[in-house]
Amino acid sequence: MAHLQKIFLFFLLFTLILFSQESFRKEIHVPDILGYKTLKCDFHMHTVFSDGSVWPDIRVEEAWREGLDCIAITDHIEYQPHKDDIRRNNNRSYELALSVAEKFGIMLIRGTEITKSMPPGHFNAIFIKDANLLDTADFRVAFRLAREQGSFTVFNHPFWRDPDYPVVDGKVRWMKEHQELFDAGLFQGIEIVNETSYYPEAFRWALENNLTILGNSDVHIPVTMFWDYPAGEHRPVNLLFVTEKSPEGVKDALLSRRTVVYYEDMLFGKEEYLNAIFSKSVTVKKIGINGKNIFFEVSNNSSFDYKLSLKEKHPDFNIPDAFTLKKNSKVHITIRNKENKGTFPLETIFTVKNLHSAPEKTIDIKLVFE
Numbered sequence: 001m002a003h004l005q006k007i008f009l010f011f012l013l014f015t016l017i018l019f020s021q022e023s024f025r026k027e028i029h030v031p032d033i034l035g036y037k038t039l040k041c042d043f044h045m046h047t048v049f050s051d052g053s054v055w056p057d058i059r060v061e062e063a064w065r066e067g068l069d070c071i072a073i074t075d076h077i078e079y080q081p082h083k084d085d086i087r088r089n090n091n092r093s094y095e096l097a098l099s100v101a102e103k104f105g106i107m108l109i110r111g112t113e114i115t116k117s118m119p120p121g122h123f124n125a126i127f128i129k130d131a132n133l134l135d136t137a138d139f140r141v142a143f144r145l146a147r148e149q150g151s152f153t154v155f156n157h158p159f160w161r162d163p164d165y166p167v168v169d170g171k172v173r174w175m176k177e178h179q180e181l182f183d184a185g186l187f188q189g190i191e192i193v194n195e196t197s198y199y200p201e202a203f204r205w206a207l208e209n210n211l212t213i214l215g216n217s218d219v220h221i222p223v224t225m226f227w228d229y230p231a232g233e234h235r236p237v238n239l240l241f242v243t244e245k246s247p248e249g250v251k252d253a254l255l256s257r258r259t260v261v262y263y264e265d266m267l268f269g270k271e272e273y274l275n276a277i278f279s280k281s282v283t284v285k286k287i288g289i290n291g292k293n294i295f296f297e298v299s300n301n302s303s304f305d306y307k308l309s310l311k312e313k314h315p316d317f318n319i320p321d322a323f324t325l326k327k328n329s330k331v332h333i334t335i336r337n338k339e340n341k342g343t344f345p346l347e348t349i350f351t352v353k354n355l356h357s358a359p360e361k362t363i364d365i366k367l368v369f370e
């Protein structure tokens, strides 16, 4: 083969490998905010080592492909339907996933699901050292042992509809056992989103009790068999604002409640975080003028849609009442200076209808046109 042909083929192959590798990981574009680095994490999932149907290494590669930085595999201690085929060992899923996690650059946090009937229900213990030591019938003992191992413990799917869960008025109540565990400092977080469910009541509990809010997949089958990624669906993701990209940084962010939950097309979290994400992903640029009409381009560099609704009309300007800033795209806005009496810069306040700082509460943001 001619020398040039060889070089050409080499470059073609190289480009194809590069391209195919890049196309596997679908980044979630979210800015770093307020001096923190933003990580994308899922802290609840299962493998064949409990009632899941995938081998642990697959959880790591799925996470990498879906743009995550950090995961915890949390197989049930008390529910292991494959135990006749796979030897019981509550640490094994972590051990098998670890080398793959290192290869893909995914941070893997050791975890397990303490799976008791309600009360208190299911709780994830992450950042533990040995899940086998938590295999005990008494939930109080299990929680204490987890805490002694340095666990960050999360109340999972508090309103899960299961025949074993006693449901009162359509909900599981915050029971005296939850209060007891909470008072003893034995759990610090709560899932306000689990799989395809959002629990506004859990969000309220989190705000009342200063619990860290989380949204996890709790996936059992392959992720892309559950969520239709090509159609734009995604698993729930926790955005964490860390001082450093390390397990210590992740734990610190969880303990300091620096989380935002990304679920469907919504974000849930503290107003300051949502505001910072919005303002760092959106820019406004004047692109033209025609008489009283002034044209602006509004760009959104994040992976989130923002559904804007104008707070109040302006006496001098016609401003669009509502528009959506689609993820990773631009929209053109026309603002009309009705009698040429309006002056720039024009500060406008919009409600973002899909960014929630509390149940039933959306945030307001400022857009400046100049």
Ligand SMILES: [Zn+2]
Binding pocket: 113, 122, 156, 157
């Ligand atoms: Zn569970």
Ligand SMILES: [Zn+2]
Binding pocket: 044, 045, 046, 113, 218
């Ligand atoms: Zn689970």
